Amino acid sequence: MKLDVNGRAVEVTAEPTTPLLYVLRDELGLNAAKFGCGLGQCGACTVLADGEAIFSCLTPISVLQGRRIRTVEGLGTADKPGPMQRAFIDMQAAQCGYCIPGMMMRAQALLERKADASEEDIRGALQPNLCRCGTHMRIVRAAVRAGELMRGKS
């Protein structure tokens, strides 16, 4: 099956009913999206499909053909981090960091849809995502900062 991941066409061999998360991690070596619950309750697996935040642990690849899938790896690299990644590094918005990729993608979806999202918008948008270490305040600050960077303010 062909999928469009981070702008590249990739050929995957997993069964069509395989949730995207396992394909991303095990076949494509994309580590960012994480297994948290497999139940759509924690958001650690969040990636984007055509700009919409989705639970990759529940979405079979069969429904994703022809859709643009984006993961954290598509936002930038360690050498050239994108604005969202830059913001999370600047704000040191991580403790164990396991939930962070999911947070970043959900925030990314919001900011792409609403470039001037307020802090309240951000808190609301992140409701589906859980953080157990208690990094919430920094995550919000990082998302606010990412918005600034994306709008061109430095």
Add this chain to the structure above:
Amino acid sequence: MLSGFSGCAAQAPIAPVAAAQTFPRELIAKGAELAHVGNCLGCHTGEGGKPYAGGTPIATPFGTIYGTNITPDPDTGIGGWPLEAFTRAMREGVDRGGHHLYPAFPYDHFTKVSDDDIAALYAFILTREPVNQENRRNTVPIPRPFLGLWKSRYLKTGVYRPDAGHDAQWNRGAYLVQGLGHCGACHTPRNTAGAEKRDAAFSGGEVEGWHAPALNAASPSPVPWTPETLHTYLRTGIAELHAVTAGPMAEVVHDLSQASDADIAAIARYIASLDTRSEADRARARDAALERARTALAMRGQAVYDGACADCHNRGRGEQGGALPLPLGTALTIPTPRNLIHIIRDGIVPPDGERGAWMPAFKGMLTDEQLTDLVSYLRALAGRPAWTDVAGEVRKISRGDQ
């Protein structure tokens, strides 16, 4: 009363005519049109061969018969045939030399063709490009003289007689179908002697490894044909709610589509009338077929279900992480799909901070189209008639219109 045919013996040969003949243009044109209806090309042109030059294998239970060269070639075709011989062949199945023709040549149908039409056909055929091509030998082991017996039993000669109980168009259609069109040659079952079963006219037959479906009350068409849909079908090869023409019929339609629109309409009218089921029965059949079609479309949703829902919903609540088998859900059985659409999109989540069962939210994960397919599938799973305009409801909710 059609006159019977007497005698097994061959008939007397008819002397050839010497020169190529000329015919009025209108007659040839009329003959051309009739040739489309009769699909002479079909049996008289070999694969990749020249038109009407023969060589077409026609498989029968008795062996293979090869369509003959009917170009006006004097040596290998019917170049020397006078009209009288042509007519005798068409009506009685006897060649110029007086030999019986195998009924693979459907003279049991062509016998109904009028003199005028035969004359027009003759004009057309005799003005085709002559091709020198020997006829291939048939592999049928039955000697021709025995065909006399066959004819005495199964051939009822005589031109078509209009039925006063039907109007002109119907009769025209009947004339064309029973005669030149020789539809029954494929669409009627044959007995062991290879003759069409008169009491099972248009009940379905076999041709070249394909089945020619019944055109009468036993029509297996999921949506019953109407004169209009048949007209479109015979004209274009495709009609709404019907499959595209294929196999031997595709060739027929290709030819027939070049006949006059009036004649096609007449043929359609007549064929449609063969289905003698009541309006109520036909309507019921149509509705049932459309319902099954909707259900089949809903099967697209099964792929979505298998990937996104089955994991929990196929396991039942008794299992860890399992969820309700969906046919038990009221959201599937109420008159509107709206509840189900909301549930799939937004999930079912306990109030903030409180405990409860949890169904994840699938909006964003499924496109509107996938959601539509899934909802249609689930409705079919519940064994209920399809909801109307599921796509529209999904669109409205997806846009936030409630």
Add this chain to the structure above:
Amino acid sequence: MNRREFIATGGALIVSFALPARAQQKLPGSLEKAPMIDSWIRVAADGRITVFTGKAELGQGLKTALLQIAADQLAVDMKAIELVTADTALTPNEGYTAGSNSMKDSGTAILNAAAQAREILLSQAAKQLDLPVEKLSVQNGQVLASDGRRVGYGALVQGELLHVRAAPESRLRRSHTLIGTPVQRVDIPAKVTGGVAYVHDLRLPDMVHARVVRPPSYGATLKSVEREPVANMAGVVKIVRDGSFLGVIAAREWTAVQAMRALRARAVWEEQRKLPRDIYATLAALPSQDTVIAGADAALPTGHVIEAAYTRPYQIHGAIGPACAVGRYENGALTIWTHSQGVYPLRGALAELMAMPPERIHCIHMEGSGCYGHNAADDVAADAALLARALPGKPVRVQWMREDEHAWEPFGPAMLSKARAALDAAGNVSGFQYEVWSNTHSSRPGKAGELAASWSLQKPFQPSPPRPIPQPEGGGDRNAIPLYKFPATRVTHHFIPEMPLRVSALRALGAYMNIFSLESFVDELAAAANADPVDFRLRHLDDPRARAVIEFAAERFGWRTYAKRNGRGRGFAFARYKNLAAYAAIAMEVDVERDTGELRVLRVVAAVDSGEAVNPDGIRNQIEGGIMQSLSWTTFEAVMYDDKRITSRDWGTYPILRFSHVPQTVEVHVIDRPGEHFLGTGEAAQGPTAGALANALAHATGVRVRELPFSPRRLKQLLAA
């Protein structure tokens, strides 16, 4: 060179003379356990430095802090150092990364080892350059002479230069180029760009995936399981059964999950354990070992006596990423990649479980998702060991399912407490008694019997009899002794060996419940004395650092000038974690909706003193995190169970804090104390947060809630009454 020669060069080191081993001074931190300098610091000929720690990165920023310390003392860039963490083949054995002891144990060891290594290198350079040490300095991994000559560390190191025993004291650099600055975490870039950051991301050639079918309840035995249809599933490599231990290995991860579910559906179990109906009544009635841990004979004076009792339910660690491990067994040797807090103790337990010599087992720490104490990391390592042995030569990756983690991880124990105090006429405490009932707060391996898989084997292991953690650390009695100067104080620890549910260490251990109880009670006393809660605390505290954090937090919060509004309230709490580690004072304002029981925290102000702040931002991060986590525990969390099984199996049935309940603002102020010992910070906020929340709730509503959690349902009931 040996220590004698080292001393003879006369450097400005303050060292003791070489004394007979028995009388030697104790070495700082974990140097006592691993006294050779090169157990901690190695320099290669090309100048590359490797620093070893027996502790593990848990997401608390440990790697960064240790690199800061080492780089600072060695005068090199952090990037010039490779830090190797918890690895039984490579690093010192520092036991568990737990109890907020890492900075105290490992940080101190590395601080001293690095400083002493630097001094050794300087002395060596002095010899080589034929200059006195005073004319030398260090910069960027080189020794610089005042005459311009320079020599790199790599060129100085020959043979066993650093293979010397550490001295009890060191000459520490006070450069503050790194220590004391908020250096960015070295592990964050990989975590936000999809790098390999966790054991969950480890991929080895030929790696296969496994899942375990856990029993439905404690003590359940597997009567039968129809294996064949699952064994025949495409991609299933092997089904492993040993008694009631049942696992499946597959080529692909999703296949392993589906095969596990298919096996689970076909497994028939016989269940046994009866879980208690009313846990608090059960705990109170179970036999206990009673120890008076403070003030043996103190009886309560007469006067105004206040009493209160508090309860805390079982609570989970609940790391977002379920536990994961990779195991590889080949030729009688086992390698385990694990996020266990203690790779050496785990190795010992696995040796017993697998009947293998410990030397043949290699445990390597890789980061996991948040740790928060003894979670399922060791258990999944045991699963991986057993499954790897069933498929020699192939790395086997095992991850727990969410529902299994919720049911089988060791919980923070349910606890009861009772406080009684007497107030004199002036409104000061004249006597104080506190009792706490609890199971053990540590059932860490150690022994194979502490690993969940071991209970299911055909030849099962038994859990070791639990023992209380002695004071001053304590387990259930951690922070049971108030830091306040209360006369006639008596504190009793009722240690209950029998465990109705599986329990072990959850971040802060007993300190969470004890500080919640204590600080709630102190407010009740203050109210009885008509005193301001902050003033009341200050009245009973001498420790200047304790007073400092309290005053700082109160001032920043605007405690004195707070104007109460309807439905709103403010609360304060203080604790010094373990009475030994970091000081934390927390003030918060809440809003309470009576009709719905909705409790929202509006703002939190915290002041923290962690001694010398190696990474102030790391401290702030840990305190913010501790506050959030404690708000979640205190507002929402309780494990649910029926008479047989744990019934809170996912985030739907065990809700935790979401963004909707995050306070508007959280401020953390760090009081830096250069020169003071590093004080563990990771668990300092949990107790005070619960106390402050309880007190704010009481202030807002006039109702004192003593049962945890303050769920909307409970509050609605109590507030309506």
